[in-house]
Amino acid sequence: MFNRIWTLFKARNLEFLRDRSAFAWNILFPVFVIVGFSLIFNDDRQVLYKVGIIGSRPSAEAPGDAQMESFKKMKYIDFIPFKSEDQAVPKLLHHRIDLLIDRDKGTYWTSRTSPKGYVAERLLKSSADTAGTDLRKEEVRGVEIPYIEWLFPGILGMNMMFSALFGVGYVVVTYRKNGVLKRMSVTPLRPWEFLTSQIMSRMYLLLLTTAIVFIGCKLLYGFHVRGSYLTLLLVVCLGGFSMISLALVVASRSGSEEFAGGILNLITWPMMFLSEVWFSLEGTAPWVQKASRIFPLTQMIDAARKIMNDGAGIREVQSNILILAAMSLVFLVAGSLLFKWQKE
Amino acid sequence: MEPILEVKELAKHFPEVRAVDGISFSIEPGTCFGLLGPNGAGKTTAIEVIEGILQPTAGEVFYKGKRRGNSFKNEVGIQFQNTELPQFLTVKETLLTFRNLYDRRADLSYLIDTCRLEEILKRDNRKISGGQKQRLLLAMALANDPELLFLDEPTTGLDPQARRHLWDIVRRIKSMNRTIVLTTHYMEEAEILCDRIGIIDHGKIIAMGTPRGLLDEHCAGVTISLHAQIDDAVLADLPCRWFRTDNNVEIQTPSPNECLYRLVELGIDLSTMNVRNQNLEDLFLKMTGHELRA
Numbered sequence: 001m002f003n004r005i006w007t008l009f010k011a012r013n014l015e016f017l018r019d020r021s022a023f024a025w026n027i028l029f030p031v032f033v034i035v036g037f038s039l040i041f042n043d044d045r046q047v048l049y050k051v052g053i054i055g056s057r058p059s060a061e062a063p064g065d066a067q068m069e070s071f072k073k074m075k076y077i078d079f080i081p082f083k084s085e086d087q088a089v090p091k092l093l094h095h096r097i098d099l100l101i102d103r104d105k106g107t108y109w110t111s112r113t114s115p116k117g118y119v120a121e122r123l124l125k126s127s128a129d130t131a132g133t134d135l136r137k138e139e140v141r142g143v144e145i146p147y148i149e150w151l152f153p154g155i156l157g158m159n160m161m162f163s164a165l166f167g168v169g170y171v172v173v174t175y176r177k178n179g180v181l182k183r184m185s186v187t188p189l190r191p192w193e194f195l196t197s198q199i200m201s202r203m204y205l206l207l208l209t210t211a212i213v214f215i216g217c218k219l220l221y222g223f224h225v226r227g228s229y230l231t232l233l234l235v236v237c238l239g240g241f242s243m244i245s246l247a248l249v250v251a252s253r254s255g256s257e258e259f260a261g262g263i264l265n266l267i268t269w270p271m272m273f274l275s276e277v278w279f280s281l282e283g284t285a286p287w288v289q290k291a292s293r294i295f296p297l298t299q300m301i302d303a304a305r306k307i308m309n310d311g312a313g314i315r316e317v318q319s320n321i322l323i324l325a326a327m328s329l330v331f332l333v334a335g336s337l338l339f340k341w342q343k344e
Numbered sequence: 345m346e347p348i349l350e351v352k353e354l355a356k357h358f359p360e361v362r363a364v365d366g367i368s369f370s371i372e373p374g375t376c377f378g379l380l381g382p383n384g385a386g387k388t389t390a391i392e393v394i395e396g397i398l399q400p401t402a403g404e405v406f407y408k409g410k411r412r413g414n415s416f417k418n419e420v421g422i423q424f425q426n427t428e429l430p431q432f433l434t435v436k437e438t439l440l441t442f443r444n445l446y447d448r449r450a451d452l453s454y455l456i457d458t459c460r461l462e463e464i465l466k467r468d469n470r471k472i473s474g475g476q477k478q479r480l481l482l483a484m485a486l487a488n489d490p491e492l493l494f495l496d497e498p499t500t501g502l503d504p505q506a507r508r509h510l511w512d513i514v515r516r517i518k519s520m521n522r523t524i525v526l527t528t529h530y531m532e533e534a535e536i537l538c539d540r541i542g543i544i545d546h547g548k549i550i551a552m553g554t555p556r557g558l559l560d561e562h563c564a565g566v567t568i569s570l571h572a573q574i575d576d577a578v579l580a581d582l583p584c585r586w587f588r589t590d591n592n593v594e595i596q597t598p599s600p601n602e603c604l605y606r607l608v609e610l611g612i613d614l615s616t617m618n619v620r621n622q623n624l625e626d627l628f629l630k631m632t633g634h635e636l637r638a
Contacts (some may be wrong), residue, residue, distance in 0.1 A: 007444035007445065008445075015430060018432040180428060182424065182440075185482070186417060187442065187488075188446060
């Protein structure tokens, strides 16, 4: 039994490592994205900004009122209301908003490291048309997260998602289409042994490529992990496992690569946009934010950011861990029950 | 001697076709049994039901006198008609991978030697020829040192030389007292390799026996082939059975002299004539009215 699993584990690893284009892509893609984004932001070409607003509209004599009215007329800026400073400042610290304005006090905050925050502040200043009535700048209190450190867990998670879903789903469907699975089905190999070998192999390759990317980017950008590496490893393992299990559900029966590719795209694209890989969902409709929680990628990125950016411990991310474990179990059971060796 | 494999009234029906329609046969240990028939006759479906890949609509399969149990997969070897090999693995790695899936394993050097894989062991699966691929697939089917070996059209698509190489290997395996079930649409292959054959068409076995016995029983005469345009009305006067195949007229007769006199009397041009002993292909034509290679 273990010999069969070990044999297929080794065979699949060899296939992956010898497919140099796939191997290189798994490592280079996230690095390209991170380097690309840092270059883009250095060029100040981002066009969409999120500005948090605390308080209601003050009296006409309040400081900065005319400037604020002018600022609000600008295009490509989303104004998000907040009830209190305590609620809004953490959003700024985590780059969910680029600028925060307290209309009652006539003050504003911005991130020191965020290129978007810098541009949003410049736009705010350019809105001042009456000398002496400008909003007054205040310093943010608390630990500010460099923007690249906020972005990194998202990119890493996205790379894991593609690797898990396409790396397992597509491979199993191709095996089924070209008859390799049929050939295996006439040996004493049991379905669960085959599935276990695929999960083990992809987990190993996921961790290997993620570790290479992680170490490479850490050397390149020198960012910090504020929490425990062990907790981060647990979250990454559970996140990867849940997405591999999801791939097994997709690949459980289909013998068409086109169909499987369509389903995988249907799953990966919403995850990519709604799991806060690239941008926060702050300011979107509440149902969108709630819906995004059903994705394993959302849970993994959320937990990874808490650990890496905030130094959260296992207790702070236990809900993410439990949800990921539950998702893994559900997907794994469904994938095993639905699995067929041959095309329907 | 107790048959190693016994098939009783086996049927496999799909919504629009009766692919296998009540076939029965039994196979003695150490012999080679061939299912001979044209494409679409039901050979592959029949063999896949026997192998346990497809569920039968009716009928039963007995292996060593019992229904197929858990040990069946460990004791039989199977080579499919169309199977791709895992990409990015070498021939040796592929063979080792599949060999390790069994509890019972054949000696690796025996597999390499029997299937003549020495020269391609380190070659990537994507870089081997069709004949080499078939030899590797055969080695994979032998990986568990099976008592019963299923070969589904093992030489289809191979050039004559590669086909003869594979025949040599199958004969070598047969000489080691292994039982082989073979499907083919090559009459010559069935004649050379099989101890007994079942001729299958439209899911039914229409004749069964040893190749020599079937020929003696059904094909005692000769076949006269004429590559000429001849009207049906003219041929209707012949005292023997005739068929049209491609652009030929094939005349089967136990009395060639009488038939040739009649052809001369009818004024038919015999310059394109070819006369030969009847073979299994003629038998198939006689029984079904269509060609084996159709």
